[in-house]
Amino acid sequence: MLDTPRWIVPLSFRAQVVERSPAASSANDSAREPEKAAPPVLVPIRSIGPGHRDRIAAHLLALDPQDRYLRFGYAANDEQIRRYVDGLDFERDELFGIFNRKLELIAMAHLAFSLDPQFKSCAEFGVSVARSARGRGYGGRLFERAVVHARNEGVNMLFIHALSENTAMLRIARRAGATIERDGSESEAHLRLPPADFDSRVTALVNEQVALTDYHFKAQAKQFWGLLSVLQDIRRGVRDARERARG
Numbered sequence: 001m002l003d004t005p006r007w008i009v010p011l012s013f014r015a016q017v018v019e020r021s022p023a024a025s026s027a028n029d030s031a032r033e034p035e036k037a038a039p040p041v042l043v044p045i046r047s048i049g050p051g052h053r054d055r056i057a058a059h060l061l062a063l064d065p066q067d068r069y070l071r072f073g074y075a076a077n078d079e080q081i082r083r084y085v086d087g088l089d090f091e092r093d094e095l096f097g098i099f100n101r102k103l104e105l106i107a108m109a110h111l112a113f114s115l116d117p118q119f120k121s122c123a124e125f126g127v128s129v130a131r132s133a134r135g136r137g138y139g140g141r142l143f144e145r146a147v148v149h150a151r152n153e154g155v156n157m158l159f160i161h162a163l164s165e166n167t168a169m170l171r172i173a174r175r176a177g178a179t180i181e182r183d184g185s186e187s188e189a190h191l192r193l194p195p196a197d198f199d200s201r202v203t204a205l206v207n208e209q210v211a212l213t214d215y216h217f218k219a220q221a222k223q224f225w226g227l228l229s230v231l232q233d234i235r236r237g238v239r240d241a242r243e244r245a246r247g
Contacts, residue, residue: 043141044210048097049090052105056095057085059105063128070166071128073186094153096145098138106133109142111150123155127169140172147176148204152196160189 048056060071060081068076076084088095088110098107107129114122125146129138150158160178162169164187170180173189180189 042210043098043136043138044213045096045098045142045145045207046212047208048095048105048108050088052095052097053085053088055097055103055105056088056108057082059108059130060085060128062130064131067128067131070163070169071126073161073163094146094149096142096149098133098142100133106130107138107142109146111146113153113155121155122157122159123150123153124159124161126160127172139168140175143172143176145207147191147193148200148207151193151200152204154196156193156195158191158193160191162187162189 060068061078063071065075068081072080072084092113094111094113096109096111097105100106107127109125109127112124112126114120114124125143127139127142147158158178160169160173162173164170164182164185166187170187170189173191174180176191178189178191180187
């Protein structure tokens with residue numbers, strides 16, 4: 001459950017992360033054209049539901065002790081993580097995931113809505129990224145995806161509760177324009193969200209459709225390579241049998 005907000009500060013949302021293309025080399029600097037912002041790389045992020053509990057558990061259990069400490073705020077053991085996964089309420093909350101080609105969950109976000117009707121317009125954001133997938137901006141992209149969904153669900157205040165040493169999470173919040181307060185070893189960020197509009201609703205629909213299409217392609221590719229591996233094993237067995245028969 002979310003605590004009672006201690007501050008209500010209107011903030012503008014600035015969650016876009018722009019990557020700039022390198023300037024073209026030129027002997028004459030004055031003749032160089034101004035750098036143009038390159039479009040952000042599309043990262044397929046899909047909603048995940050009860051059917052993905054096993055993948056969620058595998059992702060979280062693969063986190064090392066330090067990463068578990070940063071994600072949950074305490075040194076969560078395997079049993080505590082399994083209880084967390086078993087207790088996920090997919091009807092109330094929303095979870096988002098990024099999958100690799102093997103359909104392994106390599107990054108996920110949990111958007112938890114307040115249990116208190118008095119603060120039903122509040123939600124809390126948590127994220128984790130596999131160590132092998134760090135440095136690609138997945139945490140920030142998951143945050144942007146969660147913000148769009150939160151706006152469309154009528155949330156106007158998003159909270160992030162994190163350890164002060166979790167600099168990656170706090171940096172994401174700060175870039176979005178969140179206000180951050182530190183209390184000893186813990187920090188809390190809050191971000192005022194604008195109301196939903198046509199763009200936010202269309203963005204959510206397009207992002208989900210792109211992510212579902214990407215997931216289905218990866219599933220088909222995995223199935224194809226699995227079938228190919230079986231056929232190769234059969235051919236290898238037939239060849240070995242023939243060689244033994246000749247011997």
